[in-house]
Amino acid sequence: MRVLVVGSGGREHALAWACARHPSAPEILCAPGNAGTAGIATNVPISVTDGASIARLARESGADLVVIGPDAALAAGVADACRAAGVAVFGPSAAAARIEWSKTHAKQLMDRAGVPTARWRSGDRETRSRLFDFVLELDGRCVVKADGLAAGKGVVVCDSRDEALSALAACFTERRFGDAGDVVVVEERLRGPEMSAFAICDGGRFQLLAPARDYKRAHDFDHGPNTGGMGAYAPAAADPPLMDGIAERVIRPTLAALADAGTPFVGCLYAGLMLTAGGPRVLEFNARFGDPETQAVVPLAGDGLLDLLLAAARGDLPAAPGGPAAPPARAAVVVVTAAHGYPLEPRTGDHISGLDGLDAGTLCFHAGTARDERGRLVTAGGRVLGITGLGPDLASARRRAYENVQRIHFSGGWFRSDIAMSPVEVRW
Ligand code: AMP
Numbered sequence: 001m002r003v004l005v006v007g008s009g010g011r012e013h014a015l016a017w018a019c020a021r022h023p024s025a026p027e028i029l030c031a032p033g034n035a036g037t038a039g040i041a042t043n044v045p046i047s048v049t050d051g052a053s054i055a056r057l058a059r060e061s062g063a064d065l066v067v068i069g070p071d072a073a074l075a076a077g078v079a080d081a082c083r084a085a086g087v088a089v090f091g092p093s094a095a096a097a098r099i100e101w102s103k104t105h106a107k108q109l110m111d112r113a114g115v116p117t118a119r120w121r122s123g124d125r126e127t128r129s130r131l132f133d134f135v136l137e138l139d140g141r142c143v144v145k146a147d148g149l150a151a152g153k154g155v156v157v158c159d160s161r162d163e164a165l166s167a168l169a170a171c172f173t174e175r176r177f178g179d180a181g182d183v184v185v186v187e188e189r190l191r192g193p194e195m196s197a198f199a200i201c202d203g204g205r206f207q208l209l210a211p212a213r214d215y216k217r218a219h220d221f222d223h224g225p226n227t228g229g230m231g232a233y234a235p236a237a238a239d240p241p242l243m244d245g246i247a248e249r250v251i252r253p254t255l256a257a258l259a260d261a262g263t264p265f266v267g268c269l270y271a272g273l274m275l276t277a278g279g280p281r282v283l284e285f286n287a288r289f290g291d292p293e294t295q296a297v298v299p300l301a302g303d304g305l306l307d308l309l310l311a312a313a314r315g316d317l318p319a320a321p322g323g324p325a326a327p328p329a330r331a332a333v334v335v336v337t338a339a340h341g342y343p344l345e346p347r348t349g350d351h352i353s354g355l356d357g358l359d360a361g362t363l364c365f366h367a368g369t370a371r372d373e374r375g376r377l378v379t380a381g382g383r384v385l386g387i388t389g390l391g392p393d394l395a396s397a398r399r400r401a402y403e404n405v406q407r408i409h410f411s412g413g414w415f416r417s418d419i420a421m422s423p424v425e426v427r428w
């Protein structure tokens with residue numbers, strides 16, 4: 001068996017690692033991969049958005065499955081290009097992935113499907129007065145979201161009318177988010193802990209993986225700028241009624257609405273949820289695995305992850321209830337080490353040491369790493385490594401992650417200290 005993983009982050013290293021553990025010992029290719037994937041796979045230097053080259057590589061190498069990591073690849077139609085070349089792909093078409101890159105589209109779909117989400121309105125420069133009216137109706141307690149992809153920065157959570165109106169002005173007048181802010185969604189501000197659910201989907205059926213929580217802000221206790229994510233833990237909740245509710249009220253109707261619209265979803269549907277007093281509400285959908293969440297979720301999924309991805313890609317998931325899988329017997333915590341200057345101006349080229357001192361059983365997923373001309377491991381991006389500790393419960397997984405992350409050294413390297421410190425307590 002041969003698997004091609006598209007992407008170069010910690011998420012893709014974790015996916016390649018999980019696929020490689022399959023009992024059939026498959027050969028793994030990564031496009032383009034990183035210094036970590038080079039240890040378990042053959043890296044091929046192709047851009048993640050170059051669908052034609054990725055499809056050619058998949059066909060010529062005889063890949064049985066292409067697994068696509070980044071949203072940029074999905075939006076560029078890489079899954080479509082591979083499918084057109086007759087290769088099995090885990091990753092949605094560009095049309096189905098639109099659920100991630102247009103918030104208005106996602107909201108319309110949720111309303112059609114009856115999926116619980118915050119009340120909302122959408123508008124552009126011409127129709128902005130209806131957004132102002134909605135801000136007043138909510139008395140400023142709202143969230144202003146650029147419709148398009150804005151590198152995680154296009155969401156402003158507001159407490160007052162003034163804050164909300166200046167967030168609207170930032171989109172329409174200052175054009176702070178460029179074209180991504182030409183259309184804006186204003187929604188009701190919800191309260192509650194957040195959690196992310198991951199459904200492996202075959203176009204109609206699905207299987208939930210362990211839910212996770214990630215930490216998007218740079219510094220402890222949610223201070224500092226937004227990042228791609230500085231750590232995560234899983235399971236974030238193992239409460240069967242909660243997971244049943246997410247499966248039946250969120251994932252199943254969303255997949256049905258996507259199929260009805262002629263854009264069946266094959267891949268990982270990621271629901272960002274808020275657990276409000278009135279039950280779970282969807283904040284956003286992503287059309288891919290989360291990063292770094294995947295580095296905690298995938299190690300809990302066992303050696304059968306590749307079978308699940310293959311079945312999804314072939315439209316062949318078991319017809320049995322879509323989810324949830326049994327709660328995992330273990331817990332996982334990933335702590336991300338970041339480069340000096342991340343997220344604003346990450347420095348590259350710092351020599352990394354300490355990887356050989358990690359405990360057996362603790363996982364180290366590479367993200368922004370490379371080899372320099374002398375073959376030494378150096379930093380090559382903002383998020384450098386993810387260290388995943390595993391244990392029978394979250395506390396021990398957390399302890400292992402932190403004991404090990406402290407053995408890694410590179411100049412200016414840093415990490416958050418509070419990952420999984422106060423896990424979501426869910427009681428229904
Ligand atoms: P999004 O990109 O839509 O997931 O939003 C980014 C972050 O903004 C979320 O992780 C939440 O912390 C916050 N957020 C988004 N929508 C809402 C909402 N309706 N109410 C409260 N917070 C929200």
Ligand code: GLY
Nearest residue numbers: 228229290291292
């Ligand atoms: N960690 C957040 C994301 O992958 O979107």
